[in-house]
Amino acid sequence: xxxxxxxxxxDCAEGRAANLPCNHSTISGNEYVYWYRQIHSQGPQYIIHxxxxxxxxxxxxxxxxxxxxxxxxILPHATLRDTAVYYCIVRGSYNTDKLIFGxxxxxxxxx
Amino acid sequence: DAGVxxxxxxxxxxxxxxxxxxxKPISGHNSLFWYRQTMMRGLELLIYFNNNVxxxxxxxxxxxxxxxxxxxxxxxxxxxPSEPRDSAVxxxxxxxxxxxxxxxxxxxxxxxx
Numbered sequence: 001x002x003x004x005x006x007x008x009x010x011d012c013a014e015g016r017a018a019n020l021p022c023n024h025s026t027i028s029g030n031e032y033v034y035w036y037r038q039i040h041s042q043g044p045q046y047i048i049h050x051x052x053x054x055x056x057x058x059x060x061x062x063x064x065x066x067x068x069x070x071x072x073x074i075l076p077h078a079t080l081r082d083t084a085v086y087y088c089i090v091r092g093s094y095n096t097d098k099l100i101f102g103x104x105x106x107x108x109x110x111x
Numbered sequence: 112d113a114g115v116x117x118x119x120x121x122x123x124x125x126x127x128x129x130x131x132x133x134x135k136p137i138s139g140h141n142s143l144f145w146y147r148q149t150m151m152r153g154l155e156l157l158i159y160f161n162n163n164v165x166x167x168x169x170x171x172x173x174x175x176x177x178x179x180x181x182x183x184x185x186x187x188x189x190x191x192p193s194e195p196r197d198s199a200v201x202x203x204x205x206x207x208x209x210x211x212x213x214x215x216x217x218x219x220x221x222x223x224x
Contacts, residue, residue: 034211043202043215098167099213101154
């Protein structure tokens, strides 16, 4: 599986947009970019995923660069409840492909 | 929808004892995953099942660990004998076979003394 690189930690003011970057320069053509988050003491939670087009859902937006070597997860209006570790994962499209969690980005939203 | 259910939520046991962790996946899901999370190693996939059949157990640390899925609504992860280094949070997750979203349970915090 392709590896991802994320900053260790980030801060964001409540109400502002949180932009979490991820590098995946070795991604291959059939691999998707997934984002999960883990709030303290809870199981990871799926956020969003995409292949090459930008995606948006009720939780976040995912912007993937044209060369697909990097992406950004955007939380448009961060709240204190968004404080969590955010994982960017690259996974193939086959059913047997696994999610490999890295160390993620610890996002701290402050008042 | 009750989500993925794990039991017990907390387990404290002595070294050498057998430990059994349980998981009930979301109804209709036919893929089930067992993960372990520690501060040192992060979140690791131990084993996963598809249609009750183990597909990949390459993450199982050693023979002391075993997992079963006797039917679509129940799975167990057993450690025998347990050791202090097995102390971790164990998560179970489920998904549709061809789905991309894994739904995680609340985890079982295991402490082996």
